[in-house]
Amino acid sequence: xxxxxxxxxxxxxxALTDPSIQQAVGPAARTVAAAxxxxxxxxxxxxxxxxxxRAIKESAIxxxxxxxxMAEEAVERAGGTVHRAEDAGAACEIIVDIAQREDCRxxxxxxxxxxEEVHLNAALERAGVHxxxxxxxxxxxxxxxxxxSHIVAPILHKSLEDVRQAFRHGLGLDDVPESPEQxxxxxxxxxxxxxxxxxxxxTGANFVIAESGTIIVVENEGNARLCTxxxxxxxxxxxxxxxxxxxxxxxxxxxxxxxxxxGQLLSVYLxxxxxxxxxxxxxxxxxxxxxxxxxxxxxxxxxxxxVLREALCCIRCGACLNVCAPYQAxxxxxxxxxTYQSGIGAAWEAGVRGLDTAAEFAHLCSTCSRCQDVCxxxxxxxxxNSALRGRIRDKKGDGGGRFGALLREPRRLYETVRRTxxxxxxxxxxxxxxYLEKSAGVDRRRPLPxxxxxxxxxxxxxxxxxxxxxxxDGARVEPSASMVVLWADxxxxxxxxxxxxxxxxVLQRLGYDVVVATGACCGRAALSQGDVPAAQRQARGLLGLxxxxxxxxxPIVGLEPSCVSSVVCxxxxxxxxxxxxxxxxxxxxxxxxxxxxxxSAVGNILAGAGAGGSDRNGAAAExxxxxxxxxxxxxxxxxxxxxxxxxxxxxxxxxxGRVPGVEVRSTTAECCGMAGSYGYKTATYEVSRELxxxxxxxxxxxxxxxxxxxxxxVLACGTSCxxxxxxxxxxxxxxxxxxxxxxxx
Amino acid sequence: xxxxxxPYHETFAAALGVLGGRARRVRGGxxxxxxxxxxxxxxxxxxxxxxxxxxxxxxxxxxxxxxARGVKLVSVESAGAQPAAFEIGLTSVELAIxxxxxxxxxxxxxxxxxxxxxxxxxxxxLRTSDIEPDLSAAFPRFERAFSHGQRxxxxxxxxxxxxxxxxxxxxxxxxxxxxxxxxxxDQPGGRG
Numbered sequence: 001x002x003x004x005x006x007x008x009x010x011x012x013x014x015a016l017t018d019p020s021i022q023q024a025v026g027p028a029a030r031t032v033a034a035a036x037x038x039x040x041x042x043x044x045x046x047x048x049x050x051x052x053x054r055a056i057k058e059s060a061i062x063x064x065x066x067x068x069x070m071a072e073e074a075v076e077r078a079g080g081t082v083h084r085a086e087d088a089g090a091a092c093e094i095i096v097d098i099a100q101r102e103d104c105r106x107x108x109x110x111x112x113x114x115x116e117e118v119h120l121n122a123a124l125e126r127a128g129v130h131x132x133x134x135x136x137x138x139x140x141x142x143x144x145x146x147x148x149s150h151i152v153a154p155i156l157h158k159s160l161e162d163v164r165q166a167f168r169h170g171l172g173l174d175d176v177p178e179s180p181e182q183x184x185x186x187x188x189x190x191x192x193x194x195x196x197x198x199x200x201x202x203t204g205a206n207f208v209i210a211e212s213g214t215i216i217v218v219e220n221e222g223n224a225r226l227c228t229x230x231x232x233x234x235x236x237x238x239x240x241x242x243x244x245x246x247x248x249x250x251x252x253x254x255x256x257x258x259x260x261x262x263g264q265l266l267s268v269y270l271x272x273x274x275x276x277x278x279x280x281x282x283x284x285x286x287x288x289x290x291x292x293x294x295x296x297x298x299x300x301x302x303x304x305x306x307v308l309r310e311a312l313c314c315i316r317c318g319a320c321l322n323v324c325a326p327y328q329a330x331x332x333x334x335x336x337x338x339t340y341q342s343g344i345g346a347a348w349e350a351g352v353r354g355l356d357t358a359a360e361f362a363h364l365c366s367t368c369s370r371c372q373d374v375c376x377x378x379x380x381x382x383x384x385n386s387a388l389r390g391r392i393r394d395k396k397g398d399g400g401g402r403f404g405a406l407l408r409e410p411r412r413l414y415e416t417v418r419r420t421x422x423x424x425x426x427x428x429x430x431x432x433x434x435y436l437e438k439s440a441g442v443d444r445r446r447p448l449p450x451x452x453x454x455x456x457x458x459x460x461x462x463x464x465x466x467x468x469x470x471x472x473d474g475a476r477v478e479p480s481a482s483m484v485v486l487w488a489d490x491x492x493x494x495x496x497x498x499x500x501x502x503x504x505x506v507l508q509r510l511g512y513d514v515v516v517a518t519g520a521c522c523g524r525a526a527l528s529q530g531d532v533p534a535a536q537r538q539a540r541g542l543l544g545l546x547x548x549x550x551x552x553x554x555p556i557v558g559l560e561p562s563c564v565s566s567v568v569c570x571x572x573x574x575x576x577x578x579x580x581x582x583x584x585x586x587x588x589x590x591x592x593x594x595x596x597x598x599x600s601a602v603g604n605i606l607a608g609a610g611a612g613g614s615d616r617n618g619a620a621a622e623x624x625x626x627x628x629x630x631x632x633x634x635x636x637x638x639x640x641x642x643x644x645x646x647x648x649x650x651x652x653x654x655x656x657g658r659v660p661g662v663e664v665r666s667t668t669a670e671c672c673g674m675a676g677s678y679g680y681k682t683a684t685y686e687v688s689r690e691l692x693x694x695x696x697x698x699x700x701x702x703x704x705x706x707x708x709x710x711x712x713x714v715l716a717c718g719t720s721c722x723x724x725x726x727x728x729x730x731x732x733x734x735x736x737x738x739x740x741x742x743x744x745x
Numbered sequence: 746x747x748x749x750x751x752p753y754h755e756t757f758a759a760a761l762g763v764l765g766g767r768a769r770r771v772r773g774g775x776x777x778x779x780x781x782x783x784x785x786x787x788x789x790x791x792x793x794x795x796x797x798x799x800x801x802x803x804x805x806x807x808x809x810x811x812x813a814r815g816v817k818l819v820s821v822e823s824a825g826a827q828p829a830a831f832e833i834g835l836t837s838v839e840l841a842i843x844x845x846x847x848x849x850x851x852x853x854x855x856x857x858x859x860x861x862x863x864x865x866x867x868x869x870x871l872r873t874s875d876i877e878p879d880l881s882a883a884f885p886r887f888e889r890a891f892s893h894g895q896r897x898x899x900x901x902x903x904x905x906x907x908x909x910x911x912x913x914x915x916x917x918x919x920x921x922x923x924x925x926x927x928x929x930x931d932q933p934g935g936r937g
Contacts (some may be wrong), residue, residue, distance in 0.1 A: 022910070023768075027912075028912045031912060034852040065875050078896070134919065135909070136907045136910065136918055137909035140909070140910075153909065154909070155909055155910075158911075159911060160911040160913075163855065163910050163911065180910035180911055180913040180915050181913075181915050183910055184907060184910065184915040184917075184918055185917075187918075188917070188918055188919060191919065192829075192919075195919075196829055212891075212898065213894065220905070220906045220907060220918075221905055221906065221917035221918040221919045221920065222862060222905040222918060222920025222921075223918070223919040225858060225862045225899060225919075225920060226862055226863070226919055227856075229856075229858040229859055229862060230859070230863075247891050247892065248802060248888055249887050250884075251880065251881070253883045254880060254884075255880060262908075264902070265844065265845035265847075265880075265902070266842075266845045266847050266880070266900065267900060267902065268764075268901065268903055268904070268905060268920070269899060269900065269902075269905075269920065270785045270898075270899065270900035271858075271898075271899050272891070272897060272898035272899070272900070273897060274896035274897055275896075277855075277857070277858070277897050279853075280855030280856065281844075281855055281859070282822070282826045282827070282828055282855070282856045282859070283828065283829070283856065288889075366779050539776075608928040695848060710850050717762075
């Protein structure tokens with residue numbers, strides 16, 4: 001049920017200390033995510049299938065009104081009936097009416113999120129029709145009077161003991177079997193009787209083929225088959241977005257859905273059902289009946305909404321939930337609305353229930369973007385989420401006042417602190433922290449970043465290097481063939497200057513004339529807080545700074561993955577009418593991506609490198625390492641979430657792997673949890689800390705496995721990741737470029 | 746194409762084995778009857794089998810051979826059939842996918858789908874020549890049959906499964922917990 005006035009902070013605290021959620025959700029989600037990864041890695045045509053599926057969905061959404069009519073005619077031809085339901089209430093009325101007209105007293109139902117969305121069971125029960133959920137997970141949910149926490153695995157949040165408890169209470173048993181196997185057999189036995197007695201079978205549909213009026217139902221247990229074949233009446237409830245034009249269009253979805261959902265090549269059962277079949281059944285007297293209920297409930301309005309329209313492409317595989325770090329930490333009841341969970345869930349809840357429902361949990365997205373990477377139909381969930389946050393801000397006001405505005409533009413924040421004498425110690429004074437928490441939601445428990453005395457560009461100017469600032473544009477620096485621009489994002493310029501200096505030196509050792517450019521923020525911070533106009537303004541400013549170099553073909557490299565990915569992945573949304581934004585997106589590279597493109601030059605500077613650093617003769621060091629692998633130095637690397645989504649992380653591992661005498665091991669955690677302002681905000685601080693602790697736990701395990709003496713370095717690619725680890729971890733993390741700089745001295 | 750150079754029936758059997766089903770190659774009607782009889786005697790007190798007419802199952806010699814062995818075959822269409830009472834269901838298969846161990850079963854008789862859904866054991870008869878290497882090879886054949894009027898299908902990849910409880914895989918939830926595929930060799934020395 002929708003719950004106005006949810007206290008999400010309390011829900012988060014409860015989930016983080018709930019042993020079932022903590023033991024069940026994260027490991028289960030990660031297991032399924034790993035199965036998905038293996039399945040798509042073994043599928044050579046994966047990307048082609050994604051493109052095809054996406055194109056089919058887009059054209060189907062475009063042609064939706066025609067497809068609905070086509071399906072109506074086809075289902076009637078096949079001997080069934082189509083009903084259009086404008087909203088949730090209408091869908092329930094229609095199905096209750098069918099049940100009453102057909103004199104149905106009992107219904108068996110397979111898993112259908114759409115039926116959860118319209119609260120169908122309650123409506124049928126009110127009308128005197130007893131509904132039995134038959135998917136094992138949903139059956140347990142029903143026994144426990146709970147609700148699903150995952151669109152594919154409804155009881156992902158329940159431990160084995162929770163399930164036993166549900167059987168004990170729900171069935172009134174004193175003695176409940178111990179094992180999942182026995183519990184499953186008990187459920188089979190109970191449910192089989194209900195299947196055979198039921199008058200009405202209710203299912204959803206994964207796809208509806210408009211041309212033939214056929215529904216496709218994908219499942220593993222076989223309960224949907226029994227729901228569709230045993231009772232005399234079959235009602236399928238499907239959102240209109242499930243329509244695809246023809247059977248020929250189904251293939252890419254069959255290739256993608258089971259792989260993405262569970263890592264299976266195909267699900268155990270795929271039912272292809274057209275109308276009431278051949279009408280007769282030995283279990284039924286007379287003809288069987290088939291009804292298809294096509295539900296709008298906000299979907300046609302989503303279709304007209306430039307942001308939410310993309311959500312209609314969703315095939316409900318749940319892959320985005322499984323990789324979602326906040327989801328793993330708190331589960332789908334907390335990070336979700338009444339029906340749909342996580343980032344994609346915010347879009348769906350906004351579409352079917354309204355912005356207020358989405359607003360209750362949308363801010364739990366850390367915009368880490370891992371969901372976008374695994375989406376089989378390439379839905380840009382992070383962008384949708386940012387745009388939704390913008391609407392929520394517009395509706396509710398942004399709060400935060402002047403300081404909130406500074407948080408959306410890190411450069412201005414850092415500059416303000418630099419201009420304010422004593423700001424760094426003032427900032428940590430309790431009354432100041434109290435004020436920041438009240439006015440801008442900055443959690444007082446999170447230490448503020450420390451700013452070194454010199455910015456990167458001030459340091460570089462002292463070195464006699466060429467520097468370009470916003471406003472005093474690149475006119476005075478003539479582009480040349482040997483030039484590379486190191487774009488100093490806000491964090492590299494003001495906070496992570498050591499990493500910036502290392503990058504300058506490495507680029508110089510590669511023979512480049514390095515220009516350091518700094519100025520406008522990339523828009524990432526504003527975007528992640530939903531301030532789209534500010535993000536657009538900032539993106540335009542950055543474009544002004546870097547455009548002359550991009551136009552001249554000068555490579556532009558950046559250190560901070562979230563800022564680089566902002567330019568490469570988000571600016572097309574922010575500046576759709578600026579052709580030069582496209583050019584900039586092509587020119588800007590993450591530094592390791594750039595190094596990986598310069599293989600031979602990088603090979604040359606690494607040739608003399610040894611794990612021991614500059615004080616050794618390179619060749620001797622290398623020989624020593626080869627001679628005694630026990631002396632190999634293990635470095636642990638944590639990739640930045642957006643860097644992984646953009647596909648740049650393998651380059652980091654590739655280049656680090658070429659450093660002689662170094663053994664590189666990578667974490668598997670999707671996100672450190674810091675995610676820019678996410679880790680600072682009171683509303684998400686606890687989730688952020690929990691994710692950070694999990695990452696630290698993984699690093700500790702890796703260090704132990706490597707023999708802790710061998711681990712000398714923890715490298716993390718993002719500013720946020722490093723600040724999270726600095727606070728929670730046991731080592732001081734560095735940017736990977738600092739290791740490259742050290743070994744090439 | 747699957748990566749291996751195995752004939753499709755071997756790839757199919759291997760894939761189905763991973764899913765918890767079993768596929769065997771049988772040569773000739775007698776061997777099919779033998780295999781069905783063994784399963785029927787092991788798993789059904791009355792040695793009775795519910796079947797869906799069509800395809801390989803309609804082979805008169807098979808019916809005679811099973812009757813001679815004392816195995817009772819009951820058509821799902823026959824008057825008074827009680828499909829829920831059977832332990833074993835027997836169907837033909839139109840098409841199979843080797844890579845994923847998938848059977849594509851199309852039906853055109855009343856109650857067809859029940860035969861492979863209600864009993865604990867599903868025996869499927871499959872021709873070697875009906876095994877396609879992968880989905881992209883099988884799908885056009887499926888789609889052709891579909892567009893020619895075969896509008897109801899179930900695709901089966903192994904016995905019924907769930908991992909809903911504590912992520913532990915359990916075989917045999919609502920559908921059959923045993924899937925026995927008998928691959929009838931109709932192409933000795935052929936591509937199979």
